[in-house]
């Protein structure tokens with residue numbers, strides 16, 4: 001199997017798990033699932049952290065954030081038992097958690113080797129592993145449950161100061177070869193003036209519909225679209241939830257040019273079962289091409305794990321943001 005990629009800018013970094021690493025992860029996932037039965041068991045969470053901390057060798061070498069400015073790499077070879085996982089559920093809440101547990105544990109082991117996996121209390125009931133599949137009635141809504149429309153390029157949970165630094169997207173099923181879109185801000189070409197403009201805190205980013213009614217949190221503060229990290233330029237971008245047309249004309253023009261550039265440098269990655277994309281949420285924006293969902297149990301099914309990396313500081317001004325009341329829950333309390 002292979003992850004197809006269509007890139008105008010740079011090749012996709014692919015790392016293939018060796019047989020031993022693949023078998024070890026699979027065995028750990030299966031054993032921990034049998035021993036603890038649920039992620040709500042604190043001992044299960046502690047075991048994940050302990051095993052991840054002691055993992056070394058090839059696996060640790062393969063599971064690290066992307067090495068290049070592309071902001072994405074794909075680790076290939078995770079053991080995915082499609083038969084045990086069953087048909088693609090019609091909605092995230094219908095996922096058979098027991099059947100998914102061995103796979104979810106493998107993902108959390110990988111995530112814990114990178115940083116601190118977390119869930120959102122207000123999204124998918126706080127689950128640490130989110131499920132992404134098309135849902136009937138959401139075909140044309142800008143969330144991961146959509147299908148018929150282009151899921152616009154965006155930073156995951158861009159509205160929140162505690163958004164993931166890195167997230168994992170693993171593929172359970174994708175028989176229609178539906179592509180994930182990826183654009184790196186490190187590949188865009190902007191004039192110095194546009195760059196300066198977009199570094200200015202000017203407009204807010206609102207939460208998407210999966211977080212419910214946010215109006216009670218009052219007026220949202222302006223944030224910058226671009227920001228600097230020690231290794232280069234980063235972005236915080238979600239045009240469908242940003243009132244950017246209310247900004248001054250100079251900002252609007254710069255924002256539009258950034259959007260055009262992100263489209264120009266975009267690449268399409270087709271994940272296949274057993275692929276795990278490691279995505280730098282500060283360097284790239286991601287989306288998905290439109291497709292026609294069948295809702296018959298064979299649709300595309302991805303799993304996502306959000307990861308915080310405390311050693312990657314963000315602008316100090318983010319400390320003042322209220323995050324619209326959304327709170328994270330980490331896999332484990334202790335800091336990595």
Ligand SMILES: [Fe+2]
Nearest residue numbers: 144155156286
């Ligand atoms: Fe997303």
